[in-house]
Amino acid sequence: MPEALGYLVCAAVVGTGATAVMDLWAVIRKRLLGVPSLDYALVGRWFVNLARGRFRHDPIGASPPVAHERLIGWTAHYLTGIAFAAVLLAFWGIGWVCRPAIGPALVVGMGSVVAPFFLMQPGMGAGIAASRTPRPGVARLHSLVTHGIFGLGLYATGWGASLLLERLQWRGFC
Template identity: 65%
Template sequence: MADHTTTMLIHATVIGTGATLVMDAWAMLRKRLLGVPALNYGMVGRWLAWLPRGRFHHQPIAATPSVRGEQAIGWIAHYLTGIAFAGILLGLWGLDWVRQPTLAPALIVGIGSVAAPFLLMQPAMGAGIAASRTPRPNLARLHSLVTHAVFGVGMYAAGWAARLIAYPGWSLA
């Protein structure tokens, strides 16, 4: 039987990956239905690749020279971030949450995760705090909040999937 840490890591990986997949599906649907372009995770990869070179802030990131492998770096970081936030969910609510997933904790962490782009990623990439330097900051903020709420719903759904995998004798009721 796996120890507690291993069990937490496995559940965080399943839940975080599942929730990130839901978020990405939402981005594709949003693009198709609303014409809102999906995020370019290559820009995240570019930002991360420049960190070891001593560059944290970009004005804007698109003007910074590209880096080989930035798309892969960005997508890997995107999924690892989803796993990390699932780890936060499990760290706060414990493995009991996987045994009986509830929506509120997943939404709290999902919506709370919007602090990362608002306070770290967007300012570092030249978009300002909470997209304040973008052409339509309020619309950008709304899209971010909705997307992170969808991520929270994704954690809830992936929590149920993890429960059914880890505790197959349990029903959905």
């Protein structure tokens, strides 16, 4: 497999798996703690408006709905997870998938909280690091935990991918 294709496939697999782990955490968090999940329709609405030149909303829920916003939001969510997996592989190399280490996965997972704190939350009307929400400290803690779970998901999915590569005996890959 050409190196560039291997890089893209690994980023897609690891990023999709890690994002799915994060989504599973959201379901568990809602059931155990009663914390509602992020409405990805609003994320889609924000992305569509971003493409139209509008970054900030006050709040995003007051902005008019857009066509296919839920699908766009979920797609953006998973593409973002893939992009962060690509960052992991760019910094630690494609070989990370063959021998995943938890440290780099947690660094990228925890580092990914920068995106919601400084881009998404301000753009959607919640302020920098949820400063305009009713309980900013609680919102920040939930974001940090969720992105830590994403980091664990990067590691777990990397580990699963390494086992699959070994089983398929893709010796040239690793």
